[in-house]
Amino acid sequence: MRAQEQDGGRGAREQETAVYRAQANVNLAAIERNCARLSTQLRDGAALCAVVKADGYGHGAVASARAALAGGASWLAVADTREARELRDAGLREPRVLVMGALTPVELEQALALDADVVVWNEAFVRAVAAAGGGRVHVKLDSGMGRLGTRDPQEATRVAQAAQSAPGVELAGVMTHFATADELDDGGFFAAQLASFARWARTIKQRSPEVIVHAANSAATMREHEAQFDMVRCGIAIYGMDPFGKDPAARALEPALELRSYVAEVKLCRSGESAGYGRQFVADGDTHIGVLPIGYGDGWRRGLSNNADVLIAGRRHPLVGTVSMDSITVELGADADAAKLRGERAILIGIQGSERITAEEIARRLDTINYEITCALTPRVIRTYHRDGAAL
Numbered sequence: 001m002r003a004q005e006q007d008g009g010r011g012a013r014e015q016e017t018a019v020y021r022a023q024a025n026v027n028l029a030a031i032e033r034n035c036a037r038l039s040t041q042l043r044d045g046a047a048l049c050a051v052v053k054a055d056g057y058g059h060g061a062v063a064s065a066r067a068a069l070a071g072g073a074s075w076l077a078v079a080d081t082r083e084a085r086e087l088r089d090a091g092l093r094e095p096r097v098l099v100m101g102a103l104t105p106v107e108l109e110q111a112l113a114l115d116a117d118v119v120v121w122n123e124a125f126v127r128a129v130a131a132a133g134g135g136r137v138h139v140k141l142d143s144g145m146g147r148l149g150t151r152d153p154q155e156a157t158r159v160a161q162a163a164q165s166a167p168g169v170e171l172a173g174v175m176t177h178f179a180t181a182d183e184l185d186d187g188g189f190f191a192a193q194l195a196s197f198a199r200w201a202r203t204i205k206q207r208s209p210e211v212i213v214h215a216a217n218s219a220a221t222m223r224e225h226e227a228q229f230d231m232v233r234c235g236i237a238i239y240g241m242d243p244f245g246k247d248p249a250a251r252a253l254e255p256a257l258e259l260r261s262y263v264a265e266v267k268l269c270r271s272g273e274s275a276g277y278g279r280q281f282v283a284d285g286d287t288h289i290g291v292l293p294i295g296y297g298d299g300w301r302r303g304l305s306n307n308a309d310v311l312i313a314g315r316r317h318p319l320v321g322t323v324s325m326d327s328i329t330v331e332l333g334a335d336a337d338a339a340k341l342r343g344e345r346a347i348l349i350g351i352q353g354s355e356r357i358t359a360e361e362i363a364r365r366l367d368t369i370n371y372e373i374t375c376a377l378t379p380r381v382i383r384t385y386h387r388d389g390a391a392l
């Protein structure tokens, strides 16, 4: 829906009428292209597994999965059974789905019933898989992450052999996960992890060449060809965010998610008057305040109080005062024309005119990582989808 702007002073720019108070508008063509680009960086024969856990890092799991598959991914990975079920229920029955997280006995049975691959690292797990009727397993060596997996390569080998001899169980893969792939200055830890995993995986591969070896997340995929093995498991990069926390454009990644709201109200704020809880913003001269209906209940974190910009009418405006559960306030300036910004679209992550706010910028302000910014967006934020501007 578009309405011609009433304000002659700002020329012929059009004002788009907001449809939702808080909206994540996801460009599926960007996810597709990010996957296609990643695929060109893979060594011969390596498969791309698109990681769509946590609702596709906040982008929507099913839509992201479909876009990733269209872009060349052939596997999907999630963290738990519920996420695997969402994919299967949506009709994604063909691609292999790897459940990477820990599973309770009940969840294990459910995952296998969904024809998902599961991760194991001791012989009891293998027996549990056999007892549940069998299924495909990936043995995890903990080469240094210090989370799931066995640290002992000999135990990992025993688990792999147990999987190959247990009735109904198939050893589909062997894997590890890097702790410092995104830290280029990690004192050699990444290289050491890679070397110890490669040494062990080679012994498995010699005996069982059909087993899929996989280790790399987005950072490892981009950083080191040798880490790609038979398959890479990429999450952050497929959504167009930079695994190293830098500008995604530098690595030709296209951010897929735009976060929008709109200016629901504009009010004059006289010198000495305040906006928001705790009076954390007090005007030091007459100004205008725009009220945007998005807040920490939508995942726009309270740490952004007095600590973010919002794009309105092609310009950066500072978020002033405290982020509330349902709204934020931005300073629009003293100019009387500010009142005309009522109803204008507001971009919290994305591009408007020549200005751009990335998830990486927001992450820096919050002293966190880009992953957390999009994952934090709550279900109250309506997800909408388009392909390069064409609504779906």
Ligand SMILES: Cc1ncc(COP(=O)(O)O)c(C=O)c1O
Binding pocket: 051, 100, 177, 216, 217, 218, 219, 233, 234, 235, 236, 237, 243
């Ligand atoms: C085991 C595992 N593999 C792969 C990934 C994908 O990582 P990234 O989003 O950095 O590509 C994750 C994400 O946390 C993970 O836990």
